[in-house]
Amino acid sequence: MRSAGPSHNDDRNPQSYLRRGHTVSVVVVLLLVLMIAWGSLWYVMAPPRGAADYAHRSAQTAVTLRSQAVTAERWADLVEEDRATREAAVVAFEEAEAAAESAISQQGSWDPPPRTSAAEARSSLQTAGQELVSALADMRISAHRGDWESVPRHAGRLPALASRFTRIERRFDRLEREARR
């Protein structure tokens, strides 16, 4: 004998419609969230789009490299003046070296825009960046070996490198302004 009440599988049952509607809305919201997350990740991780974006992000790389140079130099000075612990300075040298390596590697992976002087600026940045990484590595190695007398000698290369990064940053800023015209 058939049941007198409505069945859960009965398409005419309002509750069935509500349940399906609720499931659909949950799925749609989840898909929307996933699409936004994927889109955001793509935007953040993608290489520069266009000459202006390339110049802007390369300028940011120059700022990052200058920051590592100035910071490492400050720590080296503080240790020499006995105003900082060697342990903290070693950590600072390691962090600066790792950050510089990562920044220059990422910038190097971007293709410079064609028919601009960006390639020349890129070459300057890469060269200075490699020199910075080398100086920071020398500081790190000397510190690890306990050869603290050599650290100021290696740190002496940093002020000139910091000035170069400032000039390179300004060069990329000019390229960005030209590209946006």
Next chain:
Amino acid sequence: MKPSKMFAFTLGTLSATGGFLDIGDLVTDAQVGARFGLSLAWVTVLSAVGIVCFAEMAGRVAIATKRPPMAVARARLGPRYALLVALASFAVTGLLVMAELSGVALALEIATSIHYLLWVPIAALAAFVILWSLPFEAMERVYGILGLTTLVFIVAVWKLQPDWGVLFESATTTRPPPGESWAAYAFFVAALVGAQMTPYESDFFGSGSVESRWRPGDLAEMRVNVFVGFPLGALIAIAIQAAAMLVFFGPGVHVEHLSQTALPVAVALGKVGLLIAIAGIFAVTFGALIETLFAAAYDVAQYFGWSYGRLQRPARDARFMVLVILLLVAATALALTTIDPIRVTIIAVTISGMLLPFMFFPLILAANDRRTMGPMGNGRVSNGVGTVMLGVSLVVAAAAFPLLVFTRGGSA
């Protein structure tokens, strides 16, 4: 007032001071000071007003209703809303657990030069042992007193002999300095609000009031903790910004490492100052680790009605403790993937800013319910300030994620 009562007041105030500061603050304040000077100090002041307002409200609601904030949210706005908020808060606070754990490990790395990943499991184990064996009051006393070491940032600013006129001018400027974009400025507004008005603070404060079985007679003590402790934390946060400005702003240095947060103190005060700053960083991040662990577990335990607490013996609230342990294990595992803890911190504080209105709205509703609150319901001042801060949090919540993406976490 009896000396023991005065001592309790002082400790509670110190705990609130430490509660304002955590890894998100330490990182964001130094970044902001280096890039924007003190032009974002007004955000810290605004955030302090906000957290004072909502923490006081959460404490009052807890004293009047004898129920924690999440339970109140469930009663006011239904289980579905409360579940969504509980899950979102749990996820974000869980991320902050990882960030705080990494902060503890980074502080130990700066002190010892031993890689922070080696310290992560040790810090996690230490947190577990302390949670299991020490009474909560003892924990609060230790990291409350140790947190006083962060006052060294205020001393460092004074010792750096700044041009106070320049500092004042920077603090009264509400636009980005030359070379910085409005987008980056707006992003750091959102990041600072998220870092300094973290939902877990008022949640933890309210839940703590319930656990400590505070009575209406404890209202004065609660208010002293809030009205003195959080603003003191805000003052230290502004000192971190000022110290970073004095050392990094001129040379155009961007802050990316926790060691850079401590560098200005070394410049000003030498080795001793540096060691005190490292102790302060350790204290606030360890205290925040304990708080975020409990706050995340509270979100789940309060929603499902589990027995929980800091004051009970761990064996009496087994599910709560198991959840705390699982959180600690998950945070350790995530930290050991070598994901950049500073980047995770920036993302976590930004997302936490997005949750603020969803946590504060039920609190305002509950605090206005005369049936349950009685004479302890919101007055005009609480409602006025609370409504303004809710509006601010809505703007921050809407803008935080787009700014995070568009500015690539403030780097663009």
